[in-house]
Amino acid sequence: MESLGNPRPKLADALANADLLVDRATIDRTIAQMAAPIARDYAGEVPVYLTIMHGALPFAGQLALELGARGLDLEFDYLHATRYRGETTGGELVWKHRPATALYGRRVLLVDDILDEGHTLLAVKQWCLEQGATDVRIAALTTKQHDRCVEGISADYVGMQVPDRYVFGFGMDYHEQGRNLPGIYALKD
Incomplete structure (x- = not known):
């Protein structure tokens, strides 16, 4: 992908100028720990489990398996709403895919890789409530x-x-690259 004739920055260059913040083993433990209170809060229910694409895909898949191991069934769907479109600053919210599952009268769990400033998540949460989600x-x-x-x-x-x-890394991208890295990295200041 090129932007205005400029080649996209190389992931290898970013990794050479980045700190590993969280390794895979720590991510795995963290996700397993997150599953316990979620399974407890939704016990006896089947929430609509909405993965926010693309970033949440690795996290959502692993969290879903941890929830299943704790006996929680989920109704899967996804949404794709973005403000970034490959850029590093956000603009207007663009819906690329809305969930097909009816949300009216349902409890919804939105699953995302990162809560930064929250503009996108707030808009998505409000949309779910407008669709009649109870929680x-x-x-x-x-x-x-x-x-x-x-x-x-x-x-x-x-x-x-x-x-x-x-x-x-682990769902978060560097110029639409590196979402499948098994750790979380940060560019050096």
Whole structure:
């Protein structure tokens, strides 16, 4: 993918200038720990499990398996809403795919890789409530440590906090690359 004739930055260059913040074993333990309170909170129910594409895919898959191991059934669907479209700053929310599952009268668990400022997650949560969801909760693998989060949004289940740096790996991208890295990295300041 090229932008205005400029080649996309190389992932190898980013990795050479990045710190490994969280290794795979720590991510695995964190996701397993997150599953316990979620399974407890939804016991006896089958929530709509909405994966926010593309970033949440690795996290959502692993969390779903941990929830299944604890006896929680899920009704899977996904959505794709973005403000970034390959850029590093957000713009207007663009819906690429809305869930096909009816949300009216249902409890919904939104699953995302990161809660940064929260503009996209807030818009998605509000949309779910407008569709008649009775309860919308958010499971985020990571949250950024800063004070720029929009009012009215927070994650109900948080795996870990990451510094206010450009982070990538395990679902998070570096110019649409590196989502499948098995760790979480941050560019050096």
